[in-house]
Amino acid sequence: xxxxxxxxxxxxxxxxxxxxxxxxxxxxxxxxxxxxxxxxxxxxxxxxxxxxxxxxxxxxxxxxxxxxxxxxxxxxxxxxxxxxxxxxxxxxxxxxxxxxxxxxxxxxxxxxxxxxxxxxxxxxxxxxxxxxxxxxxxxxxxxxxxxxxxxxxxxxxxxxxxxxxxxxxxxxxxxxxxxxxxxxxxxxxxxxxxxxxxxxxxxxxxxxxxxxxxxxxxxxxxxxxxxxxxxxxxxxxxxxxxxxxxxxxxxxxxxxxxxxxxxxxxxxxxxxxxxxxxxxxxxxxxxxxxxxxxxxxxxxxxxxxxxxxxxxxxxxxxxxxxxxxxxxxxxxxxxxxxxxxxxxxxxxxxxxxxxx
Amino acid sequence: xxxxxxxxxxxxxxxxxxxxxxxxxxxxxxxxxxxxxxxxxxxxxxxxxxxxxxxxxxxxxxxxxxxxxxxxxxxxxxxxxxxxxxxxxxxxxxxxxxxxxxxxxxxxxxxxxxxxxxxxxxxxxxxxxxxxxxxxxxxxxxxxxxxxxxxxxxxxxxxxxxxxxxxxxxxxxxxxxxxxxxxxxxxxxxxxxxxxxxxxxxxxxxxxxxxxxxxxxxxxxxxxxxxxxxxxxxxxxxxxxxxxxxxxxxxxxxxxxxxxxxxxxxxxxxxxxxxxxxxxxxxxxxxxxxxxxxxxxxxxxxxxxxxxxxxxxxxxxxxxxxxxxxxxxxxxxxxxxxxxxxxxxxxxxxxxxxxx
DNA sequence: CACCAACGTGGATACGTTTTCAAGCATCTC
DNA sequence: GAGATGCTTGAAAACGTATCCACGTTGGTG
Numbered sequence: 196x197x198x199x200x201x202x203x204x205x206x207x208x209x210x211x212x213x214x215x216x217x218x219x220x221x222x223x224x225x226x227x228x229x230x231x232x233x234x235x236x237x238x239x240x241x242x243x244x245x246x247x248x249x250x251x252x253x254x255x256x257x258x259x260x261x262x263x264x265x266x267x268x269x270x271x272x273x274x275x276x277x278x279x280x281x282x283x284x285x286x287x288x289x290x291x292x293x294x295x296x297x298x299x300x301x302x303x304x305x306x307x308x309x310x311x312x313x314x315x316x317x318x319x320x321x322x323x324x325x326x327x328x329x330x331x332x333x334x335x336x337x338x339x340x341x342x343x344x345x346x347x348x349x350x351x352x353x354x355x356x357x358x359x360x361x362x363x364x365x366x367x368x369x370x371x372x373x374x375x376x377x378x379x380x381x382x383x384x385x386x387x388x389x390x391x392x393x394x395x396x397x398x399x400x401x402x403x404x405x406x407x408x409x410x411x412x413x414x415x416x417x418x419x420x421x422x423x424x425x426x427x428x429x430x431x432x433x434x435x436x437x438x439x440x441x442x443x444x445x446x447x448x449x450x451x452x453x454x455x456x457x458x459x460x461x462x463x464x465x466x467x468x469x470x471x472x473x474x475x476x477x478x479x480x481x482x483x484x485x486x487x488x489x490x491x492x493x494x495x496x497x498x499x500x501x502x503x504x505x506x507x508x509x510x511x512x513x514x515x516x517x518x519x520x521x522x523x524x525x526x527x528x529x530x531x532x533x534x535x536x537x538x539x540x541x542x543x544x545x546x547x548x549x550x551x
Numbered sequence: 552x553x554x555x556x557x558x559x560x561x562x563x564x565x566x567x568x569x570x571x572x573x574x575x576x577x578x579x580x581x582x583x584x585x586x587x588x589x590x591x592x593x594x595x596x597x598x599x600x601x602x603x604x605x606x607x608x609x610x611x612x613x614x615x616x617x618x619x620x621x622x623x624x625x626x627x628x629x630x631x632x633x634x635x636x637x638x639x640x641x642x643x644x645x646x647x648x649x650x651x652x653x654x655x656x657x658x659x660x661x662x663x664x665x666x667x668x669x670x671x672x673x674x675x676x677x678x679x680x681x682x683x684x685x686x687x688x689x690x691x692x693x694x695x696x697x698x699x700x701x702x703x704x705x706x707x708x709x710x711x712x713x714x715x716x717x718x719x720x721x722x723x724x725x726x727x728x729x730x731x732x733x734x735x736x737x738x739x740x741x742x743x744x745x746x747x748x749x750x751x752x753x754x755x756x757x758x759x760x761x762x763x764x765x766x767x768x769x770x771x772x773x774x775x776x777x778x779x780x781x782x783x784x785x786x787x788x789x790x791x792x793x794x795x796x797x798x799x800x801x802x803x804x805x806x807x808x809x810x811x812x813x814x815x816x817x818x819x820x821x822x823x824x825x826x827x828x829x830x831x832x833x834x835x836x837x838x839x840x841x842x843x844x845x846x847x848x849x850x851x852x853x854x855x856x857x858x859x860x861x862x863x864x865x866x867x868x869x870x871x872x873x874x875x876x877x878x879x880x881x882x883x884x885x886x887x888x889x890x891x892x893x894x895x896x897x898x899x900x901x902x903x904x905x906x907x
Numbered sequence: 908c909a910c911c912a913a914c915g916t917g918g919a920t921a922c923g924t925t926t927t928c929a930a931g932c933a934t935c936t937c
Numbered sequence: 938g939a940g941a942t943g944c945t946t947g948a949a950a951a952c953g954t955a956t957c958c959a960c961g962t963t964g965g966t967g
Contacts, residue, residue, distance in 0.1 A: 198610075199689075201923055212947035217925060226945060246667045247612065248923030251603045251952050254554075258646075266628040266635075267852070276622050279649040283656070288667055290614075291647040293635040300639070311602045311644055333555075441852065473856050496623070496797065497851075500829050502858035557953055568917035573955055582915060604953025607922050 200240040202248075209236040220244060246288075250312065258288035259315040259523055260308040264296040264412070264439055268467050269495040270512045271319060274340060277516025278317055285524055296412045296439025298322030305330050315523045317516070320344040321412055321439075324378050331378060336526045339382040340519040341512075342413040382533040383519040385510035388420040390538030394462055394490045394508050395424035397540060402549030403460040403488060407433040407451055409472055411444065414464035417492065421462060433458060437468065444471035452479050452487070459487060459549050466493035473501060484547030494541055503544030510538045556596040558604075565592040576600060602644075606668065614644035615671040615879055616664040620652040620768070620795060624823050625851040626868045627675060630696060633872025634673055641880055652768045652795025654678030661686045671879045673872070676700040677768055677795075680734050687734060692882045695738040696875040697868075698769040738889040739875040741866035744776040746894030750818055750846045750864050751780035753896060758905030759816040759844060763789040763807055765828060767800065770820035773848065777818060789814060793824065800827035808835050808843070815843060815905050822849040829857060840903035850897055859900030866894045 206213040209232050219225050219233040236242075250256045261278050263271045275291070282289045290313060292304035301322045308316060308330075315336045320327060323345040330337055398406055408421040414436070422429045432455060437447035448471040451461070463469035469491030473483065481487050483503060491498065494509030518534055558576075562569040565588050575581050575589040592598075606612045617634050619627045631647070638645045646669060648660035657678045664672060664686075671692045676683060679701040686693055754762055764777040770792070778785045788811060793803035804827040807817070819825035825847030829839065837843050839859060847854065850865035874890055 203923075206947095213924080214926080214947055214949095215945085218946090221925080224945075229945080243662070243666050245923055247603070247607045247610070248952095249925070251607045251923075251954090252925045254603070254952060256603065261647075266622060266632050267625060269623060269625065269628075272622040272625075272628045275647075276649060279622075279647065283648070283660070286663065288646045288663060289648070290644045291617075291631075291635065292639070292645070293632055304639070306599070307642065307644060310599050470852055470856060495853075496826055497853035497856065500826060500853065500857045558955095559953080562917095569954080570917055570919095570956080571915085574916090577955075580915075585915080601953055604922095605955070607924090607952085608954045608956080610922060 199245070200242045202242070202244065205233065205237050205240055205242050208240060209233045254312065255314045256312045258282065258290065258313065259317060259520065260290050260292065260313045262292045262294055262301060262304055262316065262318040262320075264294050264319055264321050265467075266293055268465065269497070270341075270466050270493040270510075273495075273512030274319065274516040274519075277513040277518075278520045279516075280513070281517045281520035281524070285520075287524070294321050296321045298326050302326050302329075309333055309335075315526070317519045317523055319413070323347045327378060327380075331380065336523055337380050338519045338523045339380055339384070340515055341384060342416065343382055343384070344378070345413075345415055381522055383515050383522065383536065384416075384533070385515070385536050385538050387417045387538070388423070390492070390508040390510065390540070391417055391420040391462065392424040393538070393540045395421065397506075397542070398460045398462075398488060398490065398546065401460075401488065401546060404549070405430075405433065405455070405458040406460045406462065407435070407455065407458045408462050408464065409444075409448055409451060409468045410434070410436045410464035411468055412436075412439050417464045437471070441467060441471065444468050445475055448472045448475035449478065452476060452481060460546070461487060461489050463489065463491040466491060466495045466498075469493070469498075469505060469507075473505075483545050485550070488546040488549075490540075490546060499543065501545070506543045506545045507541050508538050509541050511536050555601070556598045558598070558600065561589065561593050561596055561598050564596060565589045610668065611670050612668045614638065614646065614669065615673060615876065616667075616669045617645050617647045618650055618657060618660055618672065618674040618676075619647070620650050620675055620677050621823075622649055624821065625853070626697075626822050626849040626866075629851075629868030630675065630872040630875075633869035633874075634876045635872075636869070637873045637876030637880070641876075643880070650677050652677045654682050658682050658685075665689055665691075671882070673875045673879055675769070679703045683734060683736075687736065692879055693736050694875045694879045695736055695740070696871055697740060697866075698772065699738055699740065700734070701769075701771055737878055739871050739878065739892065740772075740889070741871070741892050741894050743773045743894070744779070746848070746864040746866065746896070747773055747776040747818065748780040749894070749896045751777065753898070754816045754818075754844060754846065754902065757816075757844065757902060760905070761786075761789065761811070761814040762816045762818060763791070763811065763814045764818050764820065765800075765804055765807060765824045766790070766792045766820035767824055768792075768795050773820045793827070797823060797827065800824050801831055804828045804831035805834065808832060808837060816902070817843060817845050819845065819847040822847060822851045822854075825849070825854075825861060825863075829861075839901050841906070844902040844905075846896075846902060855899065857901070861901045862899045863897050864894050865897050867892055 202213050202216050206216045211229060215225060215229060216233050219230050263275055266272050279289055294301040294304060298321050317338050317340055319341045320339055325347040327344050406425060408418055410418045418434055435447050435451050437443040444467050452475055461472055463472050472489055476483055476487055483489050490506045492508045494507045498505040498507050515536055558569050558572050562572045571581060571585060572589050575586050619631055622628050635645055650657040650660060654677050673694050673696055675697045676695055681703040683700050762781060764774055766774045774790055791803050791807050793799040800823050808831055817828055819828050828845055832839055832843055839845050846862045848864045850863045854861040854863050871892055
């Protein structure tokens with residue numbers, strides 16, 4: 196097992212300098228005959244440039260980082276597939292981290308990526324802006340996907356409700372009062388406002404009045420959109436949040452059903468929440484859609500397998516990942532402000548008319 | 552935005568040589584007071600050693616590669632989460648690639664990892680042994696998870712059936728005749744033989760006689776185990792293979808149901824296949840389990856959401872990933888031959904008694 | 908007192924690449 | 938014909954780290 200050929204070996208074998216070999220392989224200028232000879236020798240030696248040398252020289256690692264809360268969340272898996280597809284097309288590596296929805300782990304993973312000199316990062320953020328400031332300061336090119344980091348928590352507004360208001364203002368492009376947005380990071384997100392609004396209107400049209408929102412970490416925008424869609428007097432009890440885990444999602448769903456037997460419809464902010472809602476409803480002998488209607492964010496393959504098949508707000512997870520990867524790779528020019536992808540309400544069988 | 556501090560900066564600020572700093576940070580020997588001062592200065596400068604420099608020097612990238620066919624296959628997502636958890640605990644990066652079940656893409660990704668000098672790799676292989684020989688030859692520490700690569704195709708045996716026989720012999724630890732196994736790679740796999748056998752016996756106990764196996768790429772071992780479990784005269788029509796895509800899985804399932812209306816039970820070799828089987832059965836107005844019983848490999852969260860909830864052969868995906876990562880990291884000593892994890896038949900509602 | 912072992916330390920080198928710089932050479936222009 | 942211009946080329950200098958080696962100091966033993 197002899198070591199791999201280096202650029203030096205190629206240079207010697209071809210009778211040229213290393214600089215010439217580098218130029219030829221990087222697409223620089225060289226005379227046709229030199230180019231041909233170098234190429235031939237390189238192929239014959241099965242030479243592959245070492246990313247290590249190159250990276251050290253240019254003081255940056257190629258490729259990109261990808262930070263996701265949880266891969267077993269099918270939507271995140273779809274998003275990751277999109278990123279991987281784009282990276283594969285570009286021949287670039289992707290270093291992946293799973294944060295478990297925990298800002299602290301997220302922070303550690305950012306540190307790890309910094310150490311690796313990975314300077315391009317796609318993230319479905321879990322922490323708030325304070326978590327992300329270090330990465331930005333370190334000169335990373337960051338693109339957020341699916342969500343934006345929450346505003347940093349401060350004394351006055353640390354409950355989901357007021358965060359939701361903040362996010363809603365953000366949603367409108369309105370500067371959030373005295374605190375201007377410190378992070379200027381492009382993002383690829385779905386049109387949560389339209390998605391939620393369409394779903395709520397659909398449920399309204401079926402006669403539902405008491406509609407609940409079941410959210411997870413990072414669903415503040417959706418919660419805000421929900422509040423806006425149902426109208427001014429939001430029943431705070433009808434907006435509940437779980438933490439990242441499946442257990443927590445189940446507990447939140449079950450708690451919601453039990454504490455508010457009067458609700459007749461639920462909007463789940465993500466597929467893990469939707470899964471929990473189905474499970475909790477079944478456990479409590481609530482029939483879907485007879486007793487409670489359900490619409491779930493994310494169209495995942497198994498939504499169709501449920502019975503009844505789940506009515507969902509579909510967002511293009513794969514595209515989202517692909518676009519984010521494109522954005523982070525072509526960050527040469529000025530970066531676009533952000534991309535918003537459309538959502539689509541796919542009506543299956545989990546919503547029925549309200550029965551008083 | 553000034554550049555990050557280097558070891559040189561630390562050395563100067565601490566009034567010592569770079570070698571000393573390196574030693575202190577790598578746990579080498581140094582006098583207590585020197586160590587303390589260096590540590591203090593390093594912390595004060597917020598110094599983080601650059602992985603680039605270290606990697607180049609040691610001619611290898613830390614961390615590990617992970618190659619998986621498809622992340623939207625929930626089982627692979629679970630496995631990936633296991634790998635990531637172990638890597639996170641070790642503070643090592645993971646570079647991920649998704650092969651789409653295509654040996655060619657797999658080969659390209661291996662090349663990419665080689666270029667990155669990633670010398671540790673966990674793979675759910677799609678290609679055969681010929682695909683993997685280059686990686687081994689290049690000195691990579693490879694650990695296969697969930698499956699083993701198929702034998703290289705040759706003139707005599709390129710159909711699934713005879714491959715299955717080969718794999719069965721492998722399963723038994725019997726050398727496959729004249730062709731000894733060329734790859735000596737540790738692996739972490741589930742006890743497919745026991746898992747399948749338990750499932751088949753269970754179905755048999757319910758009265759089923761015509762049982763089909765629906766497999767995907769890489770399920771040769773399971774197909775072989777299935778053949779062994781149902782007994783000598785295997786009805787070849789009852790063992791069908793799909794390629795990696797969901798469409799192909801659906802087509803295979805639908806074709807199976809249509810061509811063999813006499814079958815009364817199906818064993819799906821993976822969760823994507825199981826998903827396809829449920830969909831195809833529904834489309835053909837076959838009721839589960841009344842008309843056809845179904846047991847699916849992989850316990851995934853949504854198996855419980857189906858109606859009826861799916862009876863599954865559970866294999867510990869997360870553990871599998873975690874163990875594989877441990878194996879590939881602690882490859883210092885002699886590597887163990889491989890790990891086999893237990894499976895468990897989880898009986899839910901998708902299997903019923905045979906109705907003639 | 909002299910010698911040796913052990914230890915802490917810093918200078919120097921190598922890892923494989925890209926990029927700068929200047930030199931060599933041919934062609935073109937006045 | 939002399940100077941200017943363009944192109945190709947190779948030597949050399951980084952990039953940030955780990956490690957070899959030699960040097961000095963200390964403590965102990967002969």
